Amino acid sequence: MGPPSLRFASSREEELRLLASSGPESGSMTLRSTEDLELIRRYLDGDVSAFDELMRAHEDRVFAVCLRMMRDRDAALDATQDVFLAVFRKADRYKEQAAFSTWLYRVAVNTCYDHLRRQQRKRTESLPEYLDPADPRSGDEFRSVELRPDIQTALAGLTPEFRSAVVLVDLEGMSLEGAADTLEIPIGTVKSRVFRARRQLAKDLGNFAPGSEHPSDES
Numbered sequence: 001m002g003p004p005s006l007r008f009a010s011s012r013e014e015e016l017r018l019l020a021s022s023g024p025e026s027g028s029m030t031l032r033s034t035e036d037l038e039l040i041r042r043y044l045d046g047d048v049s050a051f052d053e054l055m056r057a058h059e060d061r062v063f064a065v066c067l068r069m070m071r072d073r074d075a076a077l078d079a080t081q082d083v084f085l086a087v088f089r090k091a092d093r094y095k096e097q098a099a100f101s102t103w104l105y106r107v108a109v110n111t112c113y114d115h116l117r118r119q120q121r122k123r124t125e126s127l128p129e130y131l132d133p134a135d136p137r138s139g140d141e142f143r144s145v146e147l148r149p150d151i152q153t154a155l156a157g158l159t160p161e162f163r164s165a166v167v168l169v170d171l172e173g174m175s176l177e178g179a180a181d182t183l184e185i186p187i188g189t190v191k192s193r194v195f196r197a198r199r200q201l202a203k204d205l206g207n208f209a210p211g212s213e214h215p216s217d218e219s
Contacts, residue, residue: 032057036100044091051091055084058101061172062108068167069112071156079115083108098181105174105182109164116160154204158197165193166201 036057042050062083067076086107094103155163168179169190176194180187 032101033099037096040091040094040100051088054087054100058104059084062104065105065108065167065172066112068152068155068171069109069160069163070115071152075115075119079108079111082115083111086111102178102181105168105172106184109168109183112164113160150205151201154201157204158200162193162197162200165190166197169194170198 036054039050039054039057043054059080063076063080066079066083067073070076070079083104087104094100155167158166164183165179168174168182169176174182176187176190179194180190183190
């Protein structure tokens with residue numbers, strides 16, 4: 001039996017619903033940990049239906065992360081599909097020292113990094129040398145995202161590493177410790193990236209005041 005398919009609707013309204021509904025839910029995610037562990041164990045024991053349940057529980061938020069990282073709905077859908085294909089095929093690599101959701105977000109962020117690198121290579125290979133790359137903040141693609149398009153555009157100006165940190169901490173409500181586990185970097189690096197990302201967003205948005213709860217840490 002092959003991996004299950006994503007159930008996302010194709011409408012723009014569905015995309016906006018997912019963006020609007022995602023956000024700080026760390027408490028509810030914590031409550032899922034025991035159930036996720038049971039489901040992943042069942043799946044590894046051969047119960048493919050348990051994977052369907054895992055996917056239904058997490059695909060909305062994984063898609064929301066991918067959409068914010070990729071900034072394009074079709075690209076985010078492709079990345080989300082690849083995330084769950086990777087989990088389907090490599091679930092035995094999950095170690096129970098961390099929550100399943102932490103490992104899943106790690107797979108999602110790394111998948112987005114891979115997709116973004118491939119996109120960059122394609123753009124570089126396809127453009128003549130005398131042409132400059134298009135400004136990613138000036139395209140019409142962002143007009144299709146109606147939830148704070150100014151923030152979406154500003155996020156597009158961040159490097160993938162800074163973007164992933166601020167998406168996980170400020171938009172997905174993940175703790176600094178959780179983001180450090182997900183990204184597999186020191187917590188000080190997370191603090192530094194979030195601080196610098198907020199500072200860049202403040203500069204790009206003009207009236208967006210960066211938070212001070214996570215000061216810069218260069219460690």
